Amino acid sequence: MGEFSEPAGHWQTIAVRGGRSVDLSTGAVTAPIHLSTTFERDATGEYPRGYVYGRLDNPNRQTLENHLAQLEGGAGAIAFSSGAAAAMAVLQTLSPGDQVLIAQDAYHGNHQILQRVGEPWGLEMVMVDATDVEAIAQKITSKTALIWLETPSNPRLQITDLAAVATLAKFHNIQTLCDNTWATPALQNPIKLGIHWVLHSTTKYLGGHGDITGGAVVGAIADEKFARLREIQQTAGAIPSPFDCWLLSRSLQTLPVRMAAHCDHAMAVAKFLEDHSAIAQVHYPGLPSHPGHAIAAKQMKQFGGMISAEVRGSRQTAMDIVGRCKLLTRATSLGSTESLIEHRASIEGPDTKTPETLLRISIGLEHPDDLIADLNQALNSLQINL
Ligand SMILES: Cc1ncc(COP(=O)(O)O)c(C=O)c1O
Secondary structure, rough: OOOOOOOOOOHHHHHHHOOOOOOOOOOOOOOOOOOOOOOOOOOOOOOOOOOOOOOOHHHHHHHHHHHHHHOOOOEEEEEEOOOOHHHHHHOOOOOOOEEEEOOOOOHHHHHHHHHHHHHHOEEEEEEEEEHHHHHHHHOOOOOOOEEEEOOOOOOOOOOOOOHHHHHHHHHHEEEEEEEOOOOOOOOOOOOHHHOEEEHHHHHOOOOOOOOOOOOEEEEEEOOOHHHHHHHHHHHOOOOOHHHHHHHHHHHOOOHHHHHHHHHHHHHHHHHHHHHHHEEEEEEEEOOOOOOOHHHHHHHHHOOOOEEEEEOOHHHHHHHHHHHHOOOOEEOOOOOOOEEEEEHHHHHHOOOOOOOOOEEEEEEEOOOOHHHHHHHHHHHEEEEEOO
């Protein structure tokens, strides 16, 4: 199946129209879901419609992949059954002995994939402070094959200068990957800044409604590595279902408006938290006090829907604040319509490096005044103990 990414008009138009066409056989404007696992050959044994077997390709998956490639400005996209499966597949394009430099503040699950699955297979993981391009440069060796970035990062919303790292990596002929799950292509286009791979947990903002588990990788160029990743998807088979692809294509149409609201609401909540006496530090790149604010302002359109905040007090204080929230839902994950709040260290487990007083908040689409009122009552009810 051909890879393509032909931008058509403004980004918002691509979000609504990209990858889609009216169904030729019925005229249906909203695409049908193709559940068939196999596709007919013609009398000569050919596949004139291009599809062979569900693991290899599917019309809903192809629509989604074309759409994602257009949104990220890449040469092609490859969809997976989860963000973790997408990450694993990228690592499988490497060879034993290769070294991966990974941002030390990145999704802990990606560290775990490298540590628990990649290292036994012969990869080497080296963590690096990705806010510091010089620190990255110093860690590069002849074995470095991939620099794995995430900006804003999870959970401390650290910012990496993507263009600067891309330039450094190109000089050393090293591939770069940016996990763009938190920013989404609505806010940040790593490929335009010179990054080679973009990774998504589509479970988050791209799905947007907390009802899909998925992942995707977008490649800047249709090179040998991209072909290898396609081979891994089709051969190893960590593919998304036709229904999940369909749901995601549906959700991508509203990504621009959802992200604009997530960002506006998060900015209001971040400002409120910064002024509250129960909060020691707010991590939100939209605040001028954030150390990565200037770089974020340069490479992002807005600052995202995720906030983390360190409370004054102890782990128990943080737990109690979460326990007193009435509107924000106590749950992990992010990017959905509902706001979620969690004590982050306890979800990451015993090897966490996240401060015990850190709360991670995914700001949803509720009215920000209601979110602020809920957080205010939860924080105020604990003031007496501080
Ligand atoms: C930034 C980031 N990348 C990747 C993942 C993994 O995605 P999934 O849970 O879909 O496997 C997550 C999940 O929380 C994430 O936050």
